[in-house]
Amino acid sequence: MKVHRPSSIGAAARAFAVLLACLVLAGCAPLLVDVMREDPQRPGRYLPYGGAEWAGAVQVSRGGRPLAARLPAALQPGDVVQTGADAFAVIRYPDGGEIMLDRNTRVRTGSLFVEFGRILARVRGLFEVETENVVTGVEGTEYVLQVARGGALKIVVLDGVVVCRSRTGRWSPVRLQRGEMLVSDYPDRTAPRVQRAPLKDWEEASRWSSGLGVRQPEPVRTGYCCESGRLRRGRQEDCRGFFSTSEREAAARCERARPDEAQTGYCCSGGRVDTTTRARCEAGKGSFHADAAEARRACRVASPVDTPRLIERVRPLQLPPPE
8 A cells, every 4th residue: 555645746846845855854754653452451442562572563674674663663665564463553644644553464665555454544634545456545534444465455434535546447436435335355357346334344443443542551560670680670661681560579580590609698607697698608608598587497406505504504403511
């Protein structure tokens, strides 16, 4: 699917001027602005991927190579964006128009070409969308377009007007209004069917549009992070190691990740229990334990008997002098 502006000479000249200005200012590139997943607790509502997690859910490639990008990511002509099995993405254009990508959808930018999958288009002003076989011209509208891997096409108009025409001129242009649907089972071979959208298709498109419009923010989680054997308190999105809301669980993970000599625990030495590292404890001839209770038990067993006090309590028997 390709996105174009009106193709008159004057419009083309203005578009070129705008494009040149955008390149100078580096501010007119479409942006990948959001990557989401469906909320398992509230189907039909969406949560943003946190931190760098989105990179594994949506792949951006340039020149056939994966692109390491951070949101918002500026897209260049020819970039390929593909969503995974549990990811939704949003591409925003400079004029405020947005294209939402469903799961398992692949598009190519530079104009937007949909190879397969489903998109939701929310556009402002004059806008043209081109698929492999159908060109759609819209004005201030919202619609869902779905392209099957075999090329079959379905469009459901949620608002505004969409004018569809054949790229090869095999059938006359079709004007779609709100609530209507176009279906093309054999793209560009026969004229597509135009009908009122069945209730099932209408409700599905409306539910998807509504859900994406009220994306729920994911609450910020704070807890304990174990990174490179060190424990610290912080936010989950800032943790690049093991994260847990339980300090004990995170500390245990850190202990397993540290070298033996750097482990922190409890040392029984001289009848006392102190917190220190294994290396320091063993250097002082102490007994090292990971658990405090175990260290206290070891100290009680190893503590010498207080002999002077025992002798003091057990006095010798005083016998009377012999007669």
